Amino acid sequence: MLSKKKRTITGRKVVNSTVSIKPSKARKIIRRFHVLISKRKILCDSLGIKLFDNDEVHNLKAIKDYLKNTPFQIKNYEKGEKLDSKNEEIEKMMLRSQTIKSRDEQMLVLGYIMNEIHERGGLKDYQLASRVGQDNNRGGDSSKKLIEWLKEIDVPMDRTMTALEIGSLSSKNYISTCGIFRNVVRIDLENNGDETGVEKQDFMERPVPSKEEDKFNLISCSLVLNFVPTPSQRGDMCVRFQDFLKKDKINNGKGSFIFIVLPLPCINNSRYMNKDNFIKLMNHLGYNILKEYEAKKIIYFLFEMKNQGTKYRNNHENNEFDHKIKLYDKPGMNNFTILLREPSCKRK
Numbered sequence: 001m002l003s004k005k006k007r008t009i010t011g012r013k014v015v016n017s018t019v020s021i022k023p024s025k026a027r028k029i030i031r032r033f034h035v036l037i038s039k040r041k042i043l044c045d046s047l048g049i050k051l052f053d054n055d056e057v058h059n060l061k062a063i064k065d066y067l068k069n070t071p072f073q074i075k076n077y078e079k080g081e082k083l084d085s086k087n088e089e090i091e092k093m094m095l096r097s098q099t100i101k102s103r104d105e106q107m108l109v110l111g112y113i114m115n116e117i118h119e120r121g122g123l124k125d126y127q128l129a130s131r132v133g134q135d136n137n138r139g140g141d142s143s144k145k146l147i148e149w150l151k152e153i154d155v156p157m158d159r160t161m162t163a164l165e166i167g168s169l170s171s172k173n174y175i176s177t178c179g180i181f182r183n184v185v186r187i188d189l190e191n192n193g194d195e196t197g198v199e200k201q202d203f204m205e206r207p208v209p210s211k212e213e214d215k216f217n218l219i220s221c222s223l224v225l226n227f228v229p230t231p232s233q234r235g236d237m238c239v240r241f242q243d244f245l246k247k248d249k250i251n252n253g254k255g256s257f258i259f260i261v262l263p264l265p266c267i268n269n270s271r272y273m274n275k276d277n278f279i280k281l282m283n284h285l286g287y288n289i290l291k292e293y294e295a296k297k298i299i300y301f302l303f304e305m306k307n308q309g310t311k312y313r314n315n316h317e318n319n320e321f322d323h324k325i326k327l328y329d330k331p332g333m334n335n336f337t338i339l340l341r342e343p344s345c346k347r348k
């Protein structure tokens with residue numbers, strides 16, 4: 001466990017105490033958590049368990065009751081602890097979750113995953129590790145770049161605009177404190193319980209606003225697309241942005257904005273996607289590039305949605321993004337890409 005509870009001299013608990021984690025350890029924790037939640041999604045989909053309809057911890061208890069005699073164990077990363085043979089076997093099954101057919105085995109692996117997330121501090125450690133990435137010494141809060149750009153393109157500073165921050169870890173990030181926005185709605189798949197002002201919600205399940213006034217002038221999606229498990233789910237997310245963006249122009253004549261941050265390797269070390277290709281895909285969806293900036297480890301983009309987005313859902317002709325195209329092939333490259341596939345894009 002990385003999360004520590006400190007006490008004041010009078011014995012009062014201090015929550016949210018900062019614990020320092022080495023960036024290499026933070027990366028390890030984040031990678032592990034991404035694996036856990038992507039496998040959890042595969043298993044829940046297959047078992048018909050709706051993660052957001054039920055309290056997960058309650059689900060975990062039900063799964064444990066079902067499994068009664070299976071003692072879950074979790075590797076302690078810090079001590080390099082080894083798993084016992086039973087748990088080693090479950091770990092291997094988890095890594096190939098998509099191929100498990102038996103319901104009992106699916107439940108077993110789901111219990112193993114949820115135990116690690118909720119009972120051994122997996123979620124808390126993950127949130128802490130993600131904040132390390134936002135630490136000023138290590139690159140900082142990505143919304144600083146966003147606000148710098150919004151000032152450059154001369155958006156109104158009179159608190160008329162609204163924003164939706166997907167994958168929000170804190171209500172104290174610059175996007176929320178800069179005073180440009182009338183309202184910033186912050187959502188995240190997970191909520192570590194310490195962070196107020198971040199609603200636990202899957203953007204893909206967020207009801208589409210029916211009224212223009214409930215839509216946003218800006219969507220911030222920083223280091224989220226790389227977190228979405230499959231290329232077509234990433235495409236779905238990009239298509240869905242337009243349902244949440246205001247169609248009316250703001251008073252400098254500009255449309256609505258999408259701020260996207262990706263780890264640099266998604267763009268400069270993938271076999272299937274490079275910067276031009278990503279910008280072209282966004283263009284296809286009716287989002288025009290306004291700004292881009294390559295930092296040491298991440299890349300920032302600001303897009304503007306023009307002409308009410310695209311009629312993409314009804315027109316799949318000329319879609320060159322429905323299949324993977326190998327652009328490069330060198331050892332050590334990754335397979336990150338985004339695809340626009342017809343069935344998923346039809347989903348509202």
Ligand SMILES: C[S@@+](CC[C@H](N)C(=O)[O-])C[C@H]1O[C@@H](n2cnc3c(N)ncnc32)[C@H](O)[C@@H]1O
Nearest residue numbers: 130167188189190201202203204222223224227
């Ligand atoms: C690596 S963190 C990035 C956090 C922060 N925005 C930043 O720039 O450092 C990615 C976050 O995206 C969230 N996320 C991924 N898919 C999401 C979805 N469909 N809806 C809401 N949040 C999502 C995850 O829960 C996770 O907390």
